[in-house]
Amino acid sequence: MNQLKRSADEQKGSRAAGEPIRAFRRQGLASLTLAAGIGAAVLAAAPGEAHADNSYTAKVYTDSLKVRSQAGPDTPVVGSLRSGDVVTVTDELLGWLKVENASASGWVAGYYLKRQDGSAASAVVTTSSSAPGRSSKTASSAPSGGGAVSTGGNALVTANSVIIRGGPGRNHELLGSANRNDAVTVLDKQDGWARIQTSYGAYGWISTKYLQGGGQATVKAAVQQQKAVHVSTAAAQSPKASTSSIQSGSLQGKLIVLDPGHGGNDPGTIGTTYGLVEQELNLKTALYVRDYLVSRGARVEMTRTDNGQRPSLAARAQLAPSLGADAFVSIHYNSALNGSANGTLVCFYSESKDLGLARAIEAPLKGGTGIRNNGLAFGNFKVIRENSVPAVLLEMGFLSNAADEATISSSDYQRSAAKAIADGLxxxxxx
Structure with missing residues (x-):
C-alpha cells in the first residue's frame, strides 16, 4: 500500500474506515510504489564514521540475510546471517545498516532487522557528513531546491525515488518512497525536513533537498488531486458485483499475471506482533491463487517464484502487456502507523481500465475471509499505473494490527483469501 507501500516498491496506499490513507511500509522500503523504487536510490557509498555511543542491538527476521562489504545492493557479499541472529548496529546509510556479531561484520538491508524491544531497526546513529571516502557521486546526486518549498504550498519530488520517514530526521522509521514528479502538499517544515501529503492522501516526512516548489508544482498537484478525487468518487458510487454471478464466469484459457510484491532485499513490512515478513506472505498467497486459477482452466505467469527474487517495478508492470495477459494482480499485506487499522483493500488506478476488475475481486472479499473488508481505493502505484492491461493491487490485511496478523498467520486464511481472489477473477x- 497506507499508509504509503508502500515500495519500497511501491508507494502503496491503504485506508482504515473513516481514516485518510497514510504512509505505510513501516519497516520495509516500498513502492508506494509499490514497490521497489528505493533500490535505485541506494548507491554503493562508503560508510560514515559511526558513533558507538548510539549503537543498539537488533534481531534478524529473515531466513538468510547477506552481509555486504559496503552499503548497496550490488556490493560484495562478505558473510550471512540467519533468522534469530542478534547483531549490534553501529551505522546507517540510505536504509542500509552496519552490523556486527561474532560471525559476521558488514552492511545489511535494514528492513530485515528489528530492535530487541520489537521496534523498527532504523538508525539512531549519527554519521559524519564529511567522512573520508564518502562518495562524491552520492553527494552531488542530491537535488537542491528546498529553499523554494513553503509550508502550505505545493512541491514536486525531484529524485527518482525518495525515502519517506515517520518523522523529521534519519532516526525515524522508513515508511516508503515517493517518485519523481509526484506532487505533494507541504504541511509542515522542521530542520530541513517537510511533512508532505500526496494527492491521494498518503503522508510522511521527506528531506527538503528532494523537493522543489513553484508554479509547475501547483499545476501538477491540482491535476493529480482532481484525478484522485474523481476516481475514488466513481469507485464509491459504483454498484458492487454480486458473488452469485461467479459461476457464470469462465477462466478457461485466460492468462493471469500474479505479482507477489517485494522480494529479494526488499521484504516489505514486518509484522509488529508475530514478526511475519510480507514478501513471504505475498508469495505464499500468490501460489495458492495460482493453484486455484490453474484448477479452473486459467494460465498463470508470476513475476517472481521465490523470495530471493526482486524484479523491478518496471519489469512487473511490463510483463502482463508483453504476454498479452487478460489481467494483472499484485498481492501485498499492509501496515499503518495506527495499530488499530485493519482489513483488506482493493486498489486500482484507471477508472476505465481497472475499476471493473477491482469491483469483481472486492465482491468475494466481503464473503468472509476472517478479516474486515475496506472496499476500493484509488492507488497511484507504478505496477498498475504503468500497466496497459486491467490491473489491481491488493492489500490482504494489516501486519501492524495484532488481530489481523494472527489471522493472516494461518494457512486457512491464506487459502480462503486466495480463493476469494480467484473467485473475483x-x-x-x-x-
Missing part, C-alpha cells in the same frame, strides 16, 4: 470474466 472468475466473476470479472462473467461479463
Amino acid at each position: 472468475q466473476l470479472y470474466f462473467s461479463n
Whole structure:
C-alpha cells in the first residue's frame, strides 16, 4: 500500500474506515510504489564514521540475510546471517545498516532487522557528513531546491525515488518512497525536513533537498488531486458485483499475471506482533491463487517464484502487456502507523481500465475471509499505473494490527483469501 507501500516498491496506499490513507511500509522500503523504487536510490557509498555511543542491538527476521562489504545492493557479499541472529548496529546509510556479531561484520538491508524491544531497526546513529571516502557521486546526486518549498504550498519530488520517514530526521522509521514528479502538499517544515501529503492522501516526512516548489508544482498537484478525487468518487458510487454471478464466469484459457510484491532485499513490512515478513506472505498467497486459477482452466505467469527474487517495478508492470495477459494482480499485506487499522483493500488506478476488475475481486472479499473488508481505493502505484492491461493491487490485511496478523498467520486464511481472489477473477470474466 497506507499508509504509503508502500515500495519500497511501491508507494502503496491503504485506508482504515473513516481514516485518510497514510504512509505505510513501516519497516520495509516500498513502492508506494509499490514497490521497489528505493533500490535505485541506494548507491554503493562508503560508510560514515559511526558513533558507538548510539549503537543498539537488533534481531534478524529473515531466513538468510547477506552481509555486504559496503552499503548497496550490488556490493560484495562478505558473510550471512540467519533468522534469530542478534547483531549490534553501529551505522546507517540510505536504509542500509552496519552490523556486527561474532560471525559476521558488514552492511545489511535494514528492513530485515528489528530492535530487541520489537521496534523498527532504523538508525539512531549519527554519521559524519564529511567522512573520508564518502562518495562524491552520492553527494552531488542530491537535488537542491528546498529553499523554494513553503509550508502550505505545493512541491514536486525531484529524485527518482525518495525515502519517506515517520518523522523529521534519519532516526525515524522508513515508511516508503515517493517518485519523481509526484506532487505533494507541504504541511509542515522542521530542520530541513517537510511533512508532505500526496494527492491521494498518503503522508510522511521527506528531506527538503528532494523537493522543489513553484508554479509547475501547483499545476501538477491540482491535476493529480482532481484525478484522485474523481476516481475514488466513481469507485464509491459504483454498484458492487454480486458473488452469485461467479459461476457464470469462465477462466478457461485466460492468462493471469500474479505479482507477489517485494522480494529479494526488499521484504516489505514486518509484522509488529508475530514478526511475519510480507514478501513471504505475498508469495505464499500468490501460489495458492495460482493453484486455484490453474484448477479452473486459467494460465498463470508470476513475476517472481521465490523470495530471493526482486524484479523491478518496471519489469512487473511490463510483463502482463508483453504476454498479452487478460489481467494483472499484485498481492501485498499492509501496515499503518495506527495499530488499530485493519482489513483488506482493493486498489486500482484507471477508472476505465481497472475499476471493473477491482469491483469483481472486492465482491468475494466481503464473503468472509476472517478479516474486515475496506472496499476500493484509488492507488497511484507504478505496477498498475504503468500497466496497459486491467490491473489491481491488493492489500490482504494489516501486519501492524495484532488481530489481523494472527489471522493472516494461518494457512486457512491464506487459502480462503486466495480463493476469494480467484473467485473475483472468475466473476470479472462473467461479463
